[in-house]
Amino acid sequence: MNALSGHRISEVTSTPLRSRYPRTIGRNARLGAHGDGPTAWAVTVRTEDGASGWGMAEGPESDPATLVGRPLEEVIDPDHGVLDPAALPLDAALHDLAARLLGVPVHVMLGGHGVTPVTCYSGAIYFEDLDPEEAPRGIDGxxxxxxxxxxxxxxxxxxxIGRGNLWMTPEAGFARDVEVTRAVREAYPAARVLVDMNDGYDPERSVRYLEAVADCDLFWIEEPFAEHAEGLRRVREHRRRPGSPxxxxxxxxxxDLEEVLDLARDGLLDVLLMDVLSIGITAWRHLMPTVxxxxxxxxxxxxxxxxxTLYAAQLAAGLGNVPVVEAVPGTTDGVDASGYTLVDGRLTLPDAPGFGLGPRLTAAGH
Ligand SMILES: O=C([O-])C(=O)C[C@H](O)[C@@H](O)C(=O)[O-]
Structure with a gap:
């Protein structure tokens, strides 16, 4: 018996969810302009007793309608996550619902193994130097x-970084990447700086880059190239040098999860980035002990x-072992996220049950 016992799913509805960035987000190494905010789907799960939870839906396709009538405790276990693969698209909504029924925030339901407030970085610094096309702003952008x-x-x-992959010549792009890194480090000596190549480099260029910015105290490099052991070994050789942490x-x-874990076992990866929704909260709960x-x-x-970002922050506070969370600045229409506050780079999580997001439980356009 637990707080979920006796609850039966009565309804699953979905509604579009529009996010808005604080500015237009530009290009990266592999994609053009990212626009001013995407639309996704929110799913609400209700029980016969009037309890409800909601969350964004991504992940494997299935027909959530098949879950109507099912006892909730057959579908999610608060200690382990979603039990039925058919319910995985409802991973976030079911975690919200289960934690609401328990009367605790999701991170407490996940075990509260992490540190709060949660350290975040802004993941919204793109190639603003290259736009607008007719009058590029340069590094000031x-x-x-x-x-x-x-x-x-x-x-x-x-x-x-990785401007030379699609938008500039390889050498001009590389030079700009280095220039931007240096300019940001100089302007923000106290900031933690990370870089993301979006697979736009190769091993040789990655090592050259690390040499060129060796004094910039970078926290991590992300996706330098499509991950493979030989290339990552070359990067590791560079990192073995003193002062290359x-x-x-x-x-x-x-x-490829097994491959990523093997690369980590071989000492070639330090931080694993599988997506909070498309891999999912349940999968992360199973994976984190191995990680x-x-x-x-x-x-x-x-x-x-x-x-x-809020889901990732709850996961970080719940499972621990997450040194920093990727923040997507912005808002979501119809969602009150005011329980989350960012001060000095750290996100305080609400004490409210579930994800602590209100209200978004009315569903238009099921
Ligand atoms: O680490 C990240 O946030 C990304 O790589 C996001 C990408 O920049 C974005 O273009 C995407 O999702 O493909």
Missing amino acids: VLASCAADWASGYRAFKLK VLVADGEFEP REIGVAASPHAWGHPLK
Whole structure:
């Protein structure tokens, strides 16, 4: 018997969810402009007794209608996560519902193994130097994004690099990447700086980059190239040099989980990035003990929607072993996220049950 016993799912509805970034987000190494905020789906799960929970839906396709009528405790176990693969698209909604029924925040239901408030970085520093096309702003464009995010409370920035992959010649792009890194480090000596190549480099260029910015005290490099052992070994050789403590983070883009874990076991990856929604909270709950055992860290990818940052923060506070969470600055229409506050780079989580997000439980356009 637990707080879920006796509850039966009576309804599953979905509704579009529109996010808004504080500014138009530009290009990265592999994609064009990211726009001013995407639309996704929110799913609400209700029980016959009138309890409800909601969350963003991503992940494997299935027909959630088949869950109607099912006892809730057959579908989610508060100690383990979603039990029925058919319910995985409702992973976030079911975690919200279960934690609401228990009367605790999701991170408490997950065990409360992490540190709160949760350290975040702004993941919204793209190639602002290259736009607008007719009058590119240059490095000031990137610094303006950093200034805006610093003013909203961020104390860490992830810079997109890899301009030479699609948008500049390889050498001009490389030079700009280095220049941007140096400019941000100089303007924000106290900030934590991370960089993300979005697979736009190769091993040789990655090592050259690390040499060129060796004095910039980078926290991590992310997705330097599609992960493979030989290339990562070359990067590791560089990192073995004294004074090269930079971490390597990967596993975000179409990860082969076993391969990513093997690379971590071989000492080639330090931080694993599988997405908080498309891999999911339940999968992370199963994975984190292995990640800990290997001795590496995690930082579930959250880009795209501000809500994913809040899920990742709950996961970080619940499971621990997450040194920093990717923040997607912005808001989501119809969602009151005021229980989450960012001060000095750290996000305080609400004491309210579930994800502590209100209200978004009315569903239009099921
Ligand atoms: O680490 C990240 O947040 C990303 O790599 C997000 C990418 O920049 C974005 O273009 C995407 O989701 O493909």
